[in-house]
Amino acid sequence: MEKFVCNICGYVYDPEKGDPDNGIAPGTAFADLPESWVCPDCGATTDEFEKAE
Amino acid sequence: MNKVFKAEKISANVWWVGASDWNVRNFHGYLTSRGSTYNAYLIIDEKVTLVDTVKAPFADEMLARIRSVIDPEKIDYIISNHAEPDHSGALPAAVAAIKPEKIFTSVAGAKTLTAYCGDLGYTAVKTGDAVDLGQGKCTFVDTKMLHWPDSMVCYYDRDKVLFSQDAFGMHLAGSYLWADMYDWSVLEQEVRKYFANILNLYSDKVIALLDSLPGLGLDIEVIAPDHGPMWRQELEKIIALYRDCAQQNPRPKALVAYATMWNATKCCAEAFADGVRSKGVEVELADLNVCDRSDIMTKASLSGIIALGAPTMNNQVFPLMADVLNYLKGLRIKNKLGFAFGSCGWSGEGAKQIAAAFEEMKIQQPCPMKQVKYMPTEADLEEFFNTGAALAQELLEKLK
Numbered sequence: 499m500e501k502f503v504c505n506i507c508g509y510v511y512d513p514e515k516g517d518p519d520n521g522i523a524p525g526t527a528f529a530d531l532p533e534s535w536v537c538p539d540c541g542a543t544t545d546e547f548e549k550a551e
Numbered sequence: 552m553n554k555v556f557k558a559e560k561i562s563a564n565v566w567w568v569g570a571s572d573w574n575v576r577n578f579h580g581y582l583t584s585r586g587s588t589y590n591a592y593l594i595i596d597e598k599v600t601l602v603d604t605v606k607a608p609f610a611d612e613m614l615a616r617i618r619s620v621i622d623p624e625k626i627d628y629i630i631s632n633h634a635e636p637d638h639s640g641a642l643p644a645a646v647a648a649i650k651p652e653k654i655f656t657s658v659a660g661a662k663t664l665t666a667y668c669g670d671l672g673y674t675a676v677k678t679g680d681a682v683d684l685g686q687g688k689c690t691f692v693d694t695k696m697l698h699w700p701d702s703m704v705c706y707y708d709r710d711k712v713l714f715s716q717d718a719f720g721m722h723l724a725g726s727y728l729w730a731d732m733y734d735w736s737v738l739e740q741e742v743r744k745y746f747a748n749i750l751n752l753y754s755d756k757v758i759a760l761l762d763s764l765p766g767l768g769l770d771i772e773v774i775a776p777d778h779g780p781m782w783r784q785e786l787e788k789i790i791a792l793y794r795d796c797a798q799q800n801p802r803p804k805a806l807v808a809y810a811t812m813w814n815a816t817k818c819c820a821e822a823f824a825d826g827v828r829s830k831g832v833e834v835e836l837a838d839l840n841v842c843d844r845s846d847i848m849t850k851a852s853l854s855g856i857i858a859l860g861a862p863t864m865n866n867q868v869f870p871l872m873a874d875v876l877n878y879l880k881g882l883r884i885k886n887k888l889g890f891a892f893g894s895c896g897w898s899g900e901g902a903k904q905i906a907a908a909f910e911e912m913k914i915q916q917p918c919p920m921k922q923v924k925y926m927p928t929e930a931d932l933e934e935f936f937n938t939g940a941a942l943a944q945e946l947l948e949k950l951k
């Protein structure tokens with residue numbers, strides 16, 4: 499699964515790890531993140547994210 | 552306006568060319584009781600370099616200090632470690648006077664500076680990039696979200712100076728440039744206040760950065776932040792203080808902060824505080840009508856117990872408390888025991904909203920919320936006293 503990087507702060511969303519602190523189970527694809535999910539580092543919404551190279 | 556200000560040398564080739572804002576008391580909603588400084592630094596090397604600028608109204612002061620050393624047009628480079636207007640406000644004026652060859656900033660910095668100052672032509676740098684100044688070089692380290700996306704620091708190897716932007720800084724205007732010329736207790740207070748109000752929510756990142764510092768292999772002799780005095784002695788002391796702030800370890804202290812209209816909530820607060828004291832735990836009572844939110848946050852960061860009390864007004868928690876709750880939540884305060892209380896007339900949203908906010912902040916509430924109607928009875932006050940004692944006891948157990 500593809501990683502996505504936050505344009506604002508550089509945080510990398512790794513689907514393998516998910517974001518358990520914010521209720522996102524490991525294995526959750528970026529596209530399946532709930533709309534309410536925001537960058538855990540800077541609070542940016544998902545439209546600020548781009549596929550990591 | 553003609554201004555006469557002189558630069559001050561901080562190392563063989565670096566000058567302080569910043570500005571003192573002695574009388575600022577409200578810095579974006581942060582009570583700066585001791586004023587502040589906006590530090591800018593001039594590196595005299597084959598490539599003359601200005602590191603950061605000052606808040607816009609102080610541009611003349613900075614340029615006058617620069618002129619006391621060198622004609623601004625002789626400056627080749629500007630480095631912007633942080634795009635916030637207290638450090639970039641004077642950038643357009645500086646660029647006009649200097650006509651720099653290059654302006655270095657982080658990738659995020661280029662975007663943010665464009666928003667604040669227009670496109671002045673930025674060169675984006677990343678961790679590990681370095682710019683050769685001739686005899687020495689400046690190496691950049693990204694410190695994003697400490698405390699803005701654009702934040703970075705840079706290290707000038709010739710004089711072993713780390714330009715740390717807001718990090719390791721404090722709001723303190725004074726006669727001396729060096730931290731070791733001030734009372735440690737003053738420095739500690741102001742550093743803790745700065746950390747609590749600006750960096751607390753990024754504590755984990757601060758710890759990660761401190762852990763990575765040795766690996767960067769920088770031989771640092773001077774830490775030169777963008778606010779307050781510079782550090783040249785016992786650097787491990789300020790670094791340890793930062794680590795201590797970031798760990799947010801609970802302390803044997805209680806903050807009892809309350810808002811009140813007709814003193815009912817105040818009576819409850821006082822009884823609770825007395826109960827805490829009866830267990831030998833230090834307590835501080837703060838009335839939100841007179842105590843600034845930034846001081847509340849600092850006191851909260853130093854306490855193991857935070858008891859918050861407020862009356863209900865118009866079916867809402869009293870506005871001053873809503874402000875503080877919102878602020879504490881944003882700063883992600885943790886490792887506290889919470890207690891919500893208040894007085895109401897009929898509907899009682901006040902204490903309930905405090906308890907709900909604690910829950911949202913994941914702050915444990917070992918004792919249930921307590922709300923009285925109109926004035927507390929003597930039995931109510933006994934109960935508040937006992938709750939204070941019980942929570943203090945719980946804290947002492949936790950700290951064992």
Ligand SMILES: Cc1cc2nc3c(=O)[nH]c(=O)nc-3n(C[C@H](O)[C@H](O)[C@H](O)COP(=O)(O)O)c2cc1C
Nearest residue numbers: 540541542578579635636666698699748749750881
């Ligand atoms: C201490 C501090 C914290 C901030 N936190 C955020 C934040 O979490 N999210 C955000 O989008 N902007 C944040 N900002 C940026 C401000 O919202 C931004 O600078 C804004 O343009 C300020 O508007 P103003 O000029 O009307 O005050 C923060 C600014 C400061 C000073």
Ligand SMILES: [Fe+2]
Nearest residue numbers: 633635698717
């Ligand atoms: Fe800042």
Ligand SMILES: [Fe+2]
Nearest residue numbers: 635637717777
């Ligand atoms: Fe600043």
Ligand SMILES: [Zn+2]
Nearest residue numbers: 504507537540
């Ligand atoms: Zn982000």
